[in-house]
């Protein structure tokens with residue numbers, strides 16, 4: 001569970017001073033930078049804020065409102081954040097979960113399965129991380145926890161064929177959703193990224209991949225943007241899951257990700273348990289970021 | 292994607308070759324570029340401020356050699372300062388005078404502890420030690436199996452009396468592991484623990500309890516090289532919550548700059564001791580401050596230029 005803090009009291013109290021001096025502007029900048037928003041977006045935001053407050057002068061709305069508005073706009077509120085979990089033509093929806101090592105993919109698969117089961121959908125998990133030690137067992141444990149079937153292949157086997165089998169199983173059994181877990185891979189490893197592309201292509205011989213979720217760890221710094229860019233090139237990411245937001249990290253990197261790639265954050269991870277997942281909410285995210 | 296610091300500075304100093312002492316305006320412009328480069332490398336803001344201050348100081352007081360381009364001169368100063376902070380007082384593992392040496396790992400979820408445990412065991416084995424791994428993460432699904440598989444891969448026994456997945460007490464397992472190591476004549480014990488957040492008081496207390504139960508010779512804080520500005524908050528929380536003697540930086544095979552190395556070193560004073568750089572058990576090395584300095588600011592090429600100057 002996350003404490004959302006007040007309406008960004010820390011920073012916003014600075015803004016209510018009569019005159020915004022240079023120290024205040026620096027404090028604003030610092031708050032954004034220490035949330036991993038990044039240099040360029042921070043600069044752009046501060047410039048915009050300065051302009052608005054100058055132009056609108058006495059007419060300007062409360063500075064608190066202005067900053068919050070600008071940030072919410074940066075994170076985007078009008079995006080479709082639904083996760084496409086069902087397919088067309090009687091085929092299952094296929095959700096492919098990707099990301100760098102240790103980001104929280106397997107846990108996310110388990111949590112999403114839990115939500116779907118609660119909505120009375122039938123779910124199959126595909127254990128396409130055949131590489132990491134005990135990764136298949138970890139997913140199988142999640143399968144047991146939430147009561148769904150797991151399709152697994154031989155240890156060290158071809159991940160694409162496990163994914164294929166899982167989706168095939170889903171198609172043949174009229175399952176609503178197949179969630180495919182993949183091995184962690186760093187985006188600068190060309191061989192592993194090719195493998196991921198292949199996993200997706202092979203799945204598509206059976207059914208369309210309806211959603212590709214990139215799992216981003218909220219503690220990630222500026223590298224997160226590169227992750228999003230490269231994974232998007234390879235498998236056309238349709239949504240971000242921002243994990244570990246229950247910690248002290250703010251996850252500000254998604255501001256840049258959304259700004260540059262337009263890929264919306266759809267879900268947030270708030271713990272290690274099966275129910276620790278929530279839809280992304282721009283305003284709550286911004287409040288926590290400023291807090 | 293980001294212009295490298297070298298490019299940025301070269302640009303700032305386009306017209307300054309052989310100018311000698313830098314003007315205050317030149318120094319300010321330089322400081323701005325260094326600040327941006329460090330922030331883009333994920334160096335924590337308070338550390339950036341302090342660091343840039345120190346570099347400015349030196350740039351002001353040192354005559355810029357006529358043989359060098361001022362940009363190169365500054366790069367050299369920056370590099371030296373980075374190495375000084377990153378390197379300062381490196382040290383090797385401390386072994387116990389009697390009985391097994393106990394090494395405890397701690398860190399955030401997914402940082403790379405379990406993988407590192409096995410890599411470290413393998414490395415110690417190569418140095419004729421007889422390590423034992425201890426499965427004290429009883430929380431993360433199948434963390435015990437993961438350690439067992441990795442232990443098998445490196446040919447090191449794993450003490451795993453509890454199945455995990457929520458069953459068993461990690462403090463008891465850790466305590467019992469010391470007796471087991473004495474019985475089986477292992478000279479190093481490496482304890483893998485569950486990932487935990489700096490803000491999770493209960494789990495942080497559990498880590499402190501494990502520490503108190505085994506009195507480790509070394510507690511190592513394992514941290515992902517991709518971590519951003521939160522590095523300082525988390526490093527400080529682990530320092531306060533459980534305490535540690537050294538730092539291990541993981542996933543250095545990625546393309547993150549790894550500014551956390553600098554942040555954690557300057558904030559906590561604890562040395563980075565090891566580098567983890569891949570998923571293979573051999574992807575493990577001692578930490579090299581000079582390589583890290585060049586990596587943080589992407590200065591590889593520039594350093595070669597300076598050497599040739």
Ligand SMILES: Nc1nc2c(ncn2[C@@H]2O[C@H](COP(=O)(O)OP(=O)(O)OP(=O)(O)O)[C@@H](O)[C@H]2O)c(=O)[nH]1
Pocket residue numbers: 099100101102103104105106107108129132135182183184185215243244245246247268269270271272276400401431486488
């Ligand atoms: N606190 C917290 N921990 C999380 C969250 N999501 C995942 N974790 C933990 O992060 C660690 C890594 O999660 P995994 O699901 O194994 O990550 P992964 O991306 O599948 O890892 P690899 O398959 O090894 O690349 C585990 O200890 C999880 O329990 C979250 O939202 N909050």
Ligand SMILES: Nc1nc2c(ncn2[C@@H]2O[C@H](COP(=O)(O)OP(=O)(O)OP(=O)(O)O)[C@@H](O)[C@H]2O)c(=O)[nH]1
Pocket residue numbers: 101102132184186398399400401402403404405406407428431434484485486487541542543544545567568569570574
């Ligand atoms: N590329 C790369 N991957 C690594 C490295 N170290 C660990 N990993 C991977 O990162 C993921 C997480 O590693 P673990 O060793 O399970 O991390 P942990 O800290 O034990 O995780 P929890 O127990 O869940 O908190 C796994 O997929 C590892 O294979 C590394 O140096 N480079």
Ligand SMILES: [Mg+2]
Pocket residue numbers: 105106107129135181182183184
């Ligand atoms: Mg996984």
Ligand SMILES: [Mg+2]
Pocket residue numbers: 404405406428431434483484485486
């Ligand atoms: Mg572990």
